[in-house]
Amino acid sequence: MLFEAISCTCELVEGILPEQGIPSLKLGLNYVSAVLKDLIEKAGNGLPIIGHHFSFPTEYLYCFDCVPVCIEATSYLLAALLPHGSEPYYDLITHWGHPFHTCTSQKGTMGMTLDDLFRFDAIITPTAPCDNTYASYPFFNYYKKIPLVAPDLPFLKEEKSIPYYAAQIRLALETLGKIIGQEPDYEKLRKAIDLENQTYRTQLEIFELKKAIPCPVENMFNVMSAAASIYLSGRTEKVEFYDKILHISKERYRKKQHHAGEEKIRSIWPYMVIFFDLALCEWLDRNLGMSILFDIFNYNFADPIDTKSDLDTMFEGCARKSLEAPMVKQSAEFYYPFIDECVKLAKEYSADCFIFTSHIGCKQFGSVPQILREALRDEVGIPMLLIDVDVGDARFASEKVIREKIKLFTQTLM
Amino acid sequence: MLSSINQENRVIPLKMLSEALSTTDQLVKGILPENGIPALRIGVEKVNSVLKRYIEKAREGLPIVGYHFAIPPEYISCFDCVPICLEGTGYYLATMLLHGVEKYYDMMGNWGHPFHTCTAQKGAMGMSLDNLFQFDGIIIPTAPCDNTCASYPFFKYSKKFPLIIADMPFRKDEKSYKYYAEQIKNCLFQLGKVIGQEPDFEKMKEHLELENQVQKIRMEIFELTKAIPSPISNIYNAVSAGTFILISGTPENLSFYNEMLKIVKKRYKSKKHHGGEEKIRSIWPYMVTYFDMSLCEWLDRELGMSILFDIFNYNFAEPINTKSDLDTMFYDMAKKGMGWPMVKQSTDFYYPFIEDCLSMAKEFKADCFIFTQSIGCKQFGSIPKILRDALMEELGIPMLLIEFDVGDARVTSLKTMKEKISMFAQTLL
Numbered sequence: 129m130l131f132e133a134i135s136c137t138c139e140l141v142e143g144i145l146p147e148q149g150i151p152s153l154k155l156g157l158n159y160v161s162a163v164l165k166d167l168i169e170k171a172g173n174g175l176p177i178i179g180h181h182f183s184f185p186t187e188y189l190y191c192f193d194c195v196p197v198c199i200e201a202t203s204y205l206l207a208a209l210l211p212h213g214s215e216p217y218y219d220l221i222t223h224w225g226h227p228f229h230t231c232t233s234q235k236g237t238m239g240m241t242l243d244d245l246f247r248f249d250a251i252i253t254p255t256a257p258c259d260n261t262y263a264s265y266p267f268f269n270y271y272k273k274i275p276l277v278a279p280d281l282p283f284l285k286e287e288k289s290i291p292y293y294a295a296q297i298r299l300a301l302e303t304l305g306k307i308i309g310q311e312p313d314y315e316k317l318r319k320a321i322d323l324e325n326q327t328y329r330t331q332l333e334i335f336e337l338k339k340a341i342p343c344p345v346e347n348m349f350n351v352m353s354a355a356a357s358i359y360l361s362g363r364t365e366k367v368e369f370y371d372k373i374l375h376i377s378k379e380r381y382r383k384k385q386h387h388a389g390e391e392k393i394r395s396i397w398p399y400m401v402i403f404f405d406l407a408l409c410e411w412l413d414r415n416l417g418m419s420i421l422f423d424i425f426n427y428n429f430a431d432p433i434d435t436k437s438d439l440d441t442m443f444e445g446c447a448r449k450s451l452e453a454p455m456v457k458q459s460a461e462f463y464y465p466f467i468d469e470c471v472k473l474a475k476e477y478s479a480d481c482f483i484f485t486s487h488i489g490c491k492q493f494g495s496v497p498q499i500l501r502e503a504l505r506d507e508v509g510i511p512m513l514l515i516d517v518d519v520g521d522a523r524f525a526s527e528k529v530i531r532e533k534i535k536l537f538t539q540t541l542m
Numbered sequence: 543m544l545s546s547i548n549q550e551n552r553v554i555p556l557k558m559l560s561e562a563l564s565t566t567d568q569l570v571k572g573i574l575p576e577n578g579i580p581a582l583r584i585g586v587e588k589v590n591s592v593l594k595r596y597i598e599k600a601r602e603g604l605p606i607v608g609y610h611f612a613i614p615p616e617y618i619s620c621f622d623c624v625p626i627c628l629e630g631t632g633y634y635l636a637t638m639l640l641h642g643v644e645k646y647y648d649m650m651g652n653w654g655h656p657f658h659t660c661t662a663q664k665g666a667m668g669m670s671l672d673n674l675f676q677f678d679g680i681i682i683p684t685a686p687c688d689n690t691c692a693s694y695p696f697f698k699y700s701k702k703f704p705l706i707i708a709d710m711p712f713r714k715d716e717k718s719y720k721y722y723a724e725q726i727k728n729c730l731f732q733l734g735k736v737i738g739q740e741p742d743f744e745k746m747k748e749h750l751e752l753e754n755q756v757q758k759i760r761m762e763i764f765e766l767t768k769a770i771p772s773p774i775s776n777i778y779n780a781v782s783a784g785t786f787i788l789i790s791g792t793p794e795n796l797s798f799y800n801e802m803l804k805i806v807k808k809r810y811k812s813k814k815h816h817g818g819e820e821k822i823r824s825i826w827p828y829m830v831t832y833f834d835m836s837l838c839e840w841l842d843r844e845l846g847m848s849i850l851f852d853i854f855n856y857n858f859a860e861p862i863n864t865k866s867d868l869d870t871m872f873y874d875m876a877k878k879g880m881g882w883p884m885v886k887q888s889t890d891f892y893y894p895f896i897e898d899c900l901s902m903a904k905e906f907k908a909d910c911f912i913f914t915q916s917i918g919c920k921q922f923g924s925i926p927k928i929l930r931d932a933l934m935e936e937l938g939i940p941m942l943l944i945e946f947d948v949g950d951a952r953v954t955s956l957k958t959m960k961e962k963i964s965m966f967a968q969t970l971l
Binding site for chain 2: 225259271278490496
């Protein structure tokens with residue numbers, strides 16, 4: 129379904145948009161489509177299907193010959209590309225008896241699995257970042273009898289947490305290997321991680337370029353980059369995607385060019401952008417001149433993983449990366465570094481405002497806005513708009529309502 | 543130096559609770575027959591006796607230490623302080639005051655805290671926002687749920703109360719217990735620095751030993767609940783939850799359970815049911831209602847429905863070894879803390895919970911389950927469908943699911959709850 133939706137969108141984008149129009153969308157969709165095609169072929173060849181939580185990086189699964197499927201990304205990318213997104217599947221699982229207030233990113237795939245559209249051979253999930261994982265993943269095991277492997281991810285982010293989680297990742301991969309009848313091939317894993325290391329530098333460079341006024345990166349990049357971070361992880365397609373985006377961004381940077389004409393407002397979205405309506409990004413760029421400098425998937429960067437030393441060192445690098453993953457990092461931190469980081473990012477990136485999308489599924493991010501708003505006002509003198517939304521379900525706050533709220537907010541800024 | 547009245551005003555909600563308990567005590571003694579609802583009568587008296595002592599200590603200027611319900615209060619007894627359970631205070635006041643603590647939930651909501659977090663914490667947050675509490679330090683574990691991560695930073699960020707956090711691992715094995723034991727110890731030392739005291743572990747031992755005795759008695763009462771009719775009154779569950787969280791480690795707590803055991807044994811011997819006739823035996827795997835405890839009595843008397851136990855009355859820890867070295871003692875304390883109600887279930891990915899429910903249903907000859915669920919709790923919110931299927935398939939007993947908020951009558955009123963349970967009961971009889 130996703131592959132077909134992407135292929136369709138690709139055709140539309142190629143056919144309708146001018147050659148230089150929204151390059152991140154064009155590139156992103158093409159690469160994701162290529163990877164999905166490959167995965168579907170592999171599934172056709174009978175390779176095991178492994179579901180994984182978004183905070184268990186896809187590239188770790190490349191030590192197996194398998195088809196990795198990210199539970200959360202599948203729901204949300206489908207939410208972005210299908211008419212009515214993944215809504216039928218949210219409803220299916222709610223009617224089955226799952227509570228309405230858990231995260232839709234998981235509920236979509238749960239509904240699809242309930243409808244027997246997915247047949248996972250195993251699922252792997254860390255014990256973080258939130259209660260949704262505890263509340264939702266057992267469904268796969270209990271109801272659909274899919275083996276569930278759960279590496280224990282500690283709350284505390286200290287030096288001693290690293291070797292602990294490193295051992296957990298390795299143990300989990302070995303357990304997973306037994307389930308699917310394969311030995312983990314750590315050489316293959318090294319290669320996948322090396323590719324990730326390459327993109328890390330490029331990503332950082334793009335991030336750095338965003339400090340420029342006007343921002344040389346279009347809003348849509350944030351969404352496509354979030355998708356790339358999951359679907360293209362550990363693959364050459366990811367390296368190419370970011371290389372090309374960097375090239376375009378550099379060119380715009382040199383020419384002081386903004387993707388959509390004039391940049392009037394620079395915004396930071398510390399949580400998520402809207403997935404059920406990708407057009408919002410473009411609308412903000414073109415109609416309001418509002419840049420989304422980055423969302424949560426685009427300001428958390430882990431250090432490259434050392435693949436040249438021994439396996440223990442490599443797994444410690446993997447652990448470090450996982451503990452720094454978007455949402456994992458923030459959800460267990462009791463606010464502190466998150467507020468500090470937001471204030472620092474606002475200053476460094478000359479942000480004019482924050483837009484905070486808050487969702488009933490997430491208690492941690494739901495409870496921080498008031499304190500963040502005060503911190504931004506007191507320390508940086510900029511305002512924050514809070515929107516109650518479900519990023520994957522248009523029925524919660526519609527595209528129209530969101531646009532109106534942002535429009536009204538921008539009038540207070542200019 | 544603050545005057546004693548100002549010192550006392552650091553714990554206004556405790557004073558409110560104490561006054562409400564005194565009124566209830568008078569009413570209970572004045573209106574009910576001598577043997578009427580002994581759990582309530584004895585519980586109210588014991589809790590109030592402890593609260594009065596705490597208020598006196600606050601008046602003397604001792605530090606006020608807030609604690610999360612998953613930190614057993616006897617662990618803080620190594621300090622000369624006034625320990626206050628944030629969740630326990632909120633919910634006990636919800637029970638005792640007219641309109642409970644709704645005003646404080648609303649205050650927090652208006653301040654900007656999300657509506658969907660746990661009201662157990664929101665009550666005490668609102669009271670702190672209103673300057674009714676002045677904590678010198680607050681100690682919490684990182685478990686059992688996102689509500690803790692979402693709500694406690696308010697105290698530190700907005701109210702500038704020092705917040706001490708013990709990292710509780712998800713996994714429950716030997717190395718986790720060792721790790722958490724170390725965390726508890728470190729936190730107690732940190733708390734000591736914050737309030738300017740050295741932790742006195744000898745003193746703590748005495749309180750741990752009291753609780754070891756309490757555990758034995760609670761187990762005995764639990765065992766007696768297997769009898770038909772159940773010899774405990776429904777309200778025992780609510781009162782026991784309160785004493786468990788608010789006055790653990792005190793002589794009053796021991797005395798409460800001793801007196802209860804005596805009464806329960808007597809009823810057991812005479813095969814007597816508190817409410818007359820027991821028609822239905824129910825297990826409430828999550829919580830009973832706190833915004834109106836009269837529901838318990840109504841179930842006993844009007845429907846003949848026994849609540850065999852709720853979540854605070856079926857989780858028991860092993861006694862803590864206080865005779866060996868400190869490491870052993872802290873190891874056992876960690877084990878107890880990690881087996882705490884809700885903590886145990888919230889990180890288990892269902893498995894032991896479903897198994898526990900099935901085995902208890904069999905052992906205690908339950909006729910049904912009543913599962914109360916709140917928007918504040920995702921883990922317990924997601925399990926009903928699977929639990930209901932398991933109970934039906936393996937034991938052939940039904941489960942009623944009620945969406946509500948244990949501390950806020952505005953989500954589901956008492957009337958609605960009674961109607962739902964009445965209709966459900968009709969399908970059973």
